[in-house]
Amino acid sequence: MIAYLGRRVIQSLLILLGVSLITFALLYLLPADPVRQIAGRSATPQTVENIRQQLGLDQPFVVQYWHYLTRLVSGDLGRSYIQRSEVTELIVSRLPASLLLMVGAILCELLIGLSMGLIAAVKRGTATDQTLMVASFVGVSAPQFVVGLLLLYVFAVRLSWFPIGGYGTWRHLVLPSLTMGILGAGWYARMMRSSMIDVLRQDYVRTARAKGLARGAIVFRHALPNAILPVIAMIGIDIGIFMGGIVVVESVFGWPGIGQLAWQAIQRVDIPIIMGVTLVSAFAIVLGNLLADIIAPFIDPRIKLR
């Protein structure tokens, strides 16, 4: 187990290094010039050149990347071009809001998705099954900004059950979490259904029935732990998809997380922030996958980490 974790940590660091290199290179190749953004349209060529030198953007790519890396090792993500403050501080101040939203979204998609899939599988072939699968299809296909606006319109504007936007109470959390979760819930419902149907066909489920166990024991004790394994592996990958969604959802709901931060930074070519948010996202994805892999052996004793 410790050997396994050691190996995974080394792998994770290599992945993060790769992500930083690729992102840095892409931003370097970008036709947009960050210095122009900072200096403004009316700046003289001399001012532009000064700023460029100040920021070290006149250096060759390798030198720039090396400087970035050496600072990164000590936890310094640099300073925002526009906001003039430390990127680390900006991200740390925004991260809790995003994590909260992510936890809310994961809970939504698991609660909705898994129960839909489970019910559909047990009631396979019935009208319930078909209704649930149509619903999941809608969930999968609807774009997040549409879902978000629709939820806002119905539950915030018309019914006034939840606030229109902002951050603070659990009521603020509900609509953004749902918006983020509905897409995943659709996926999970479909995955769970097919996984569960497959498991219900297994010999050991027949054995459980032949033992005279009640239906609940068969579904929840014998089938569910087997069916949920592939779904858990998905959650790790899902965090990557969340990172994309978070930018949209935080904008729609005015949620003060790193998605909003990233959106503003992209518009202004604020490279240190873009780099910082990308690295934090990559870290979250790597961590999510690692957690999913660590959880798996607790459910299935056949899986050994080594």
Added chain:
Amino acid sequence: MNAGAGKNRIGAITPATAGSVLDIANLSVSVRGEDGEREVVSNLSLTLARGETLCIAGESGSGKSMTALAIMQLLPQPAARISSGKIRLGDTDLTVLDERRMRRVRGDRIAMIFQEPMTSLNPVLSIGQQLTESIEAHTSLSPAEARQRAIEALKAVRISEAESRLRQFPHELSGGMRQRVMIAMALALEPNVLIADEPTTALDVTVQGEVLELLRDLQRQHGTSIILITHDMGVVAEMADRVIIMRHGRMVEEGKTSDIFARPRADYTRELLAAVPRIGSGVGRQKSRHMETATPASVASVEDLHVRFDLRGGVFGRVTRRVHAVEGVSFSIAPNETLALVGESGCGKSTTAKALAGLVPYSGDIIVGGRNLSGLGRDERKAVRRDVQMIFQDPFASLDPRMRVGDLVAEPLVIHGIASRDERSQRVAALFERVGLSADQMDLYPHEFSGGQRQRVCIARALALRPKLIIADESVSALDVSVQARVLDLLKELQREFGVAYLFISHDMAVVENISDRVAVMYLGQIVEMGTRDQVFSNPRHPYTRRLIEAVPVPDPARRRSRFARLDQEIPSATRRIGEAPLKLALQDVGNGHLVAADSSPV
């Protein structure tokens, strides 16, 4: 063990019903398919007496498993249903019980064990959880008492260290152990009836002997009535008091075991019994030609073959342990000869075949047609390998379901760039005719064929390149005996016609005796005995060979064994730590080329 809090049990066995425990009258089961409803069991009536073992025997599709599932009310839903008839347990008709009351019958009054011990236990629940849950479901015992009952049940099926086994998971046990756990689970509540559906089919032959004997012992102790469903007439002869022979959902014949074997009345029973391969029947078979003439150059030979699989661990994923699948195996095969490689699961026989076919990396020498494959480049090796073709075990899984069978047979020709399109289709048509199919069938898809026909397609595919050696890896094991007999005949005919040599891999000693010229017995990756068929079967020298032959149930109730010698420990694992090489067995010639491992200590 005082099972199940006897009061108010459904279907109580009263003195009035004492003679029979289970009574089936005019049972019909139908399955709804694409082409309407079809009867899979028709008008079956049977009675099961207390303490009796009734065998239901028949080939696939005979309705024997459906009958068992109907008794348990576990027919696959919603496709199958009982269309008529009664199933009476004591004084209760099970066909009219609702699901809630039927649950009290299942496991408590009628228990069932299944064919596949590897998949019949839940992989994520411990043995203890799986044993106690059924005890708790049917009795009012406390968890601690249920646990105690579970331990007793494990001891009853002769599982050592029962208490610590409760914490183990199914994947930590061997197939034989798992089946014993299944039996413990089924018998923990002392049911009146035990239905065993092919309980030993998936097990190695020596383990099969032990499990059958265990069932007999437990039956003697508890007076359980057993319905044993099997396709194996050897098992029938060994176990049954009475036999029912089924075919196409109907009972063909019923009677006492000795009568059925001695004086079968129905034609089908006679055919079935005639098709059963028997040890002893091959003795005296004409010796193969090459034995008489001077030994010609071998088609293929293997020298000091090793196949090892590395298992990795640690931070840097170093190799920490190794599976020694094949350890220094040497043999050669002459043209026109059939060499059988026998042994139990995990002995390395299939891995040897895969190395020979170039499917796994190996060390040592493999010489095909006089050329050592190790020294050849990719293209040369491909050309040499044309001479070695393979037929696999499962005819359902080894044909791509999306390709027409004609294309499947032509594919080897395409891969090796042989013949034009027209010539190819002519050759494929000829091959189809040769293996007993018709050329019209070339445009069909695999699912349109039966198991035996599919295996013929596989044989045609293997023959397409006119190989000198065909490796048949358990190629008839999945087939019904009557189909098996015909496929074996076809293989022999093709050998006479084309002079092809076979490496015939099998766990079934009776089949091996029927087809082989020479036999090599493998144990833990090494050959422990090798010789002509007569040498090995008439005069087995190595204790493991003797054990293998003795373990085969004889399809003759008159020769029923009283006790089967029990192996005290499981076959050891072939996985070892780095640096711990297994002991190399030296083969000694005990006369006329009959080779036997000198050191018999591992067995």
